[in-house]
Every structure is written in structure tokens, then in C-alpha cells.
Amino acid sequence: MNIRILEKDENSIKFILEDVDVAFTNSLRRIILAEVPTMAIDDVIIIENSSPLFDEIIAHRLGLIPLKTDLDAYVLPEKCECGGEGCANCQVALTLEVEATDGPMTVYSGHLKSQDPKIVPVSEKIPIVKLAKGQKLVLEAYARLGQGKEHAKWQPVSVAAYKYLPIINLDYEKCDQCGACVEACPREILELKNGELVIGDVFNCNLCKSCEEACDLEAIKISFDDRTFIFTIEGTGVLPPERILEEAVKILAEKADQLIEEMEKVKGT
């Protein structure tokens, strides 16, 4: 197994994963989407709401606000010592109190005041509701760790996807430089330079085979390497992408451990 990072920034990562099968890669992708825990608001107590929106719509919008997650300080409620009732190890309280005193105003995610300075909205500019003069919104919200399989608001990523490494085979003997494939490629990978067909960024190929179809001489062939993947992760900002991957692979190892443990128990009987 070998990994080469192609691109990386604060919220996203793109890498090449070599010498693994799809089963492993897909497990990893599925764990990232459904099992890496993140923080999100799950319980809201509305104290006063004279806004035009119903309580439940506001609660739903609050739930969808991505919160920066600290996985070292919090545990999933079902794994918490409190038994899921809610304590300082598994829950964070956020409060919001806004009144439109001088005319219409918008309530933003930035108005939420968190009990823990580490658990704050990823962006302060997510609108929640617009208030007219005199309207008021006062509430208490409780955020907890959760998993994407329960609700999409707990997904740490907006994109976690992979594709096989494309292989573009060009038969220079057959090619007559007609340029039909250059026209056909939706990703503009191919180019005619001084009467010679040049292959550009292979990673960008989406394996559509439009070039193959366009070529009457069968000079261009598209295939892929099914043991090499281009893996893309776009985080929502709740966790750094490298942490998301580390957590995912940790969860997979835990699953394997549990399976070994359970099977050893059966073996003894």
C-alpha cells in the first residue's frame, strides 16, 4: 500500500492510493461518510420565538450548522459514562438570544454562544432566521457527537469519493492527428501540439470513453488500473481532512478487533 498526496488544503485532500482492492477503499469511504463522529446540535429548547418561523424549522436549521469538533475531548453519548443522559463529556450547551430592537435583522450562526470555546460554528455567517423589528429569539441548544448513519448533519464531509486511475493508451502508428478525440473529450485532456497528439492531465479523465468513440481508427484506448485509486475528500470544516482519514482507519481496525474478540469467544464454546 502506498499513498501519494496530490492536493491538500485546510478542508480537502486528494491522494493516490496504490496497491489495494476496491473492497478496502470502499469500506474506508463508507466509514468516512457514515461512522466518523462529529458534533452537531441535536436538542433545542426554545424559550422565546416570535420569529416568522416555527420552532421545529429553527431547530432543524440549527442542527445543520457544522460545528468544529474536538474528538479528543468528547465521546459518543452511547459510549459515555453517563449512559447517554448528557454530561460534560458528551454534550455542549449553546445559547442564543437575539432581539431585533432597531429594525429588521438576520440571526446568524455567529450569534450562538458556546459553553466550550472549541465547539463553535465553522462559519459565523450562516443565516438562521430574519427578524422584523421587535421580534425575538431566545433558545438553548445542546450539541453532541453523532454519526452520519443516523443523520447527515453528522457527516464530516460533503464529498468522499474515489475513482480508478485512468490509463490512456495512444497508438501513434494508427493516429492520423485528425483531432476528433480532442474535440470529444469533455475534460479537455487531449491537445494537438504541432501536429502531434499530446495527453495532458490523466488524473482528470473521467473514463467516459468519448475519445474512443470519436476515433475511427481505434488509435486511442481508455482503460483503468483497478488497484490504484484517486481518492477525494472535501470536509465541511468540522475536522481536518487528515484527521477524518485517521479516524476512519481507526474505526475499521476497531471493527476487525471486535470481530476477532467475538469469534474467539465463540471458539471457546
Add this chain to the structure above:
Amino acid sequence: MKIKILERTDRELEFELEGEGHTLCNLLRKVLLEDEDVTFAGYRIEHPLIGKPKVYVRTNGEKDPLEAVIEAAKKIKKMAEEFREAFLNSLKGSHYE
């Protein structure tokens, strides 16, 4: 994860993996099939909303199917560790730190 053994002989094993899904079962199936002593491995999820996949393993009799599952799980763990190492190395080796 909760395991319920449905059938067990010296060359056949069927069990229910409560709380798991395609994420683990598909990988487990794949790794089991790489074992030379395993002649068949598969799983099915009878209802998509009830997460109780049934895994079935059959061996040629040379190996206890339960042992085959344990070996496969150990291989999965090794793969996970290999990935972790490769990933941390790639972070170190690149100009991203």
C-alpha cells in the same frame, strides 16, 4: 457488534453480524475469498433497514471456518494499520505539514 451463530460445523459457518453492514461484510467477504482453504464466502442483508447481515463461510475442511474468519479479521486490521502508516508517511514526505 453482536454475533449470533446460526450454523456451525467443521467446514461451514453462518453467523449474524448485528449492527454492521456492507462496510465490514463486503471487505470481510473479499478477504475470506483470498484464503485458499475457503471455497465459498458471502453475505446478504435481508432487509436494508434492519442491519443484520448474515455471513456464510465454507472451507475445504482443512481449516475451521471460524479460524478463517479470525484470520481474515486479522488481515483487515493489518490493512488498516498499513494504510495509517502509508498515510502518515505521505504527510511527512510531502511539503504539506
